[in-house]
Amino acid sequence: MDLRGRIRARGKKVLGVGSALTDILVQTSDEILYGISDIKGGMTLVASEFLDGCLEKVPQDKEIVPGGAACNAIQGLARLGGDAVFMGKRGMDATGEAFESSLRISGVLPVLSTSATPSGRVLSIITPDAQRSMFTFLGASSELTPADLSEEFFSMAAVVFMEGYLFFNPELGLAVLEKARKAGAVTAMDLASFTVVEAAPELLHRVIPEYVDILIANEDEAKAYTGHSDPDKALEAMASEVGLAVLKLGSEGSRIRMGHESWVIDACAGQGVRDTTGAGDLWAAGFLHGLVEDWPMERCGNLASACGYEVCCVVGAQIPEAGWSRIASRFLSPGDSLSPSGS
Template sequence: MYDKLSGEKKGIVGVGSALMDLLVFEDDAFLKGISDIKGGMTLVDGSFAEGVLEKVTSEVTVVPGGAACNTIVGVGRLNGAATFVGKRGRDSYGEHFEQDLKQNGVTPDLVMSDTPTGRVLSVITPDAQRSMFTYLGAASELAPEEISPETFAGAAIVLIEGYLVFNQALMTKALASAKEAGALVAMDLASFTVVEEALSFIKEEVIPAVDILIANEDEARAFTGLSDEAAALDEMSRCADVAVLKLGSRGSRIAVDGTVTEVAPVSGGTIVDTTGAGDLWAAGFLYGMVMGYSAETCGNIASACGYEVCCVTGADIPEAGWARIRNTLPAS
């Protein structure tokens, strides 16, 4: 699909926040009692997260998370060459996080910290929408000097987590190191709230280094200022060689070199939780890119990944789901 990916390198390296996801199912009234924002991501301190946990009425599900981590775990489960770069605490959450990476075929490249491992409280409402409240903890301490071109040796694509715009020095160093290593840079805009808060930095400092730009409709609207989806994708394609507009249950659109490919969604089951849907979509898409598949095939793999994760709680697709996804892959 993309001639700049031709070569021996097949690795996909993700740089992002090492976080544990704490998932709870609550109604809209509960959410309204703790925040005026539904959907998106809000940064909070550790005491806020603990205070909310004391009020929850549902069981708390604990799974490793973080946007780039979810994507890289998906690449690993597809048997791709996957590495995750981040920072964790010297605690049980951090040990759980690292072991989970290894079990999912991901090479951990983690810096240690005495600060607690970060975590995300995801409140999932009956409409399957999730509102995320993030305490970054150790993840926020990953420093520019802990990233170098050697970090990305063997990488065809480096995925820079959109949330890193809140650490501008780290984001700038990661972009420069990825380029120096000869990798393409992919960025998922992550959340419309992130885009709104850091729009100038994203447009002026980040986008010039991005080769693959991925967004859902809310993020695309915040980034471009355009409500018309076709116009928003066109504007995104002026910013990156590959532009993707994820449309949830309506599928996706992929723009490459002026050609737009419409990708149908996968459907049929009951949608339980949208946590990780965009992240796993990106996993299938980036994996397909390094394998040299067409835009349509990349999109179909991505749709299968995004669909399967919506059928379970959290971003951990069970093996039966991965088996169905692998059945969508072209014969080697």
């Protein structure tokens, strides 16, 4: 049975597994950023004390919202009306309670284990060029273990979606893939950051061809993984290892390849980009929603592109109601409806 047939046979539930994190968003200058780190873009793991020190160096107002790559995608999928579950670990604190509440409001079923360790936080610095640089204290989210992965929810899922960040803990990343395969679910993985690939290249080159059905990457991640800066060569290399490969190219749109078929998806055009936080995550939300709804691949890609674009028009990884309404008017049938949300 081909990949799309496997999804059809299992239904429409999507299980996301990832880090339960709260985003602290701030718009500031390159000067402030470089006063904290010489790394621009990507994600850097930091201690809680370092993060607190960073916050003292950033005088601008800050916005606090739920985050985490897989979580952002799963919340977006739920807002599109999808059947969505998120699995992770939070602290037993106000930050963790607010995180769980936000999932329920978005229409996501939270499956969260807890820890005495404080909940994870991410400082996302957005510079004038709309690029974001993330400094992450994983906290309780990093304590998710293979024992916390409830097989019940893997067995119900059509697609298990995981963020590449989980491979900062190789045992956990592999456990997610093994449980998904044992359950018979289709496995989708977003590489999430070029720093993920640089941290464990040999491991990823071993497990992706063996376990992953759908591989999603942006240009930097694809280059780090395949060694190719040319998009065509990078996509070809990715597609040689998995059933379906996606290469996101920002303002150049995206490219999809499955077997011998390929699709070029245009980027959405409109008002200026304010912040790229969550762009890839919401792209994945739209794409996975289209897949489980069994839409033609081009329609899946176009919905993904619209979701990725709408989140770039605001600060943070939450599309506002006006954005969701525009998406619904373009892509959802009259009988479909967006799930309610307090976002």
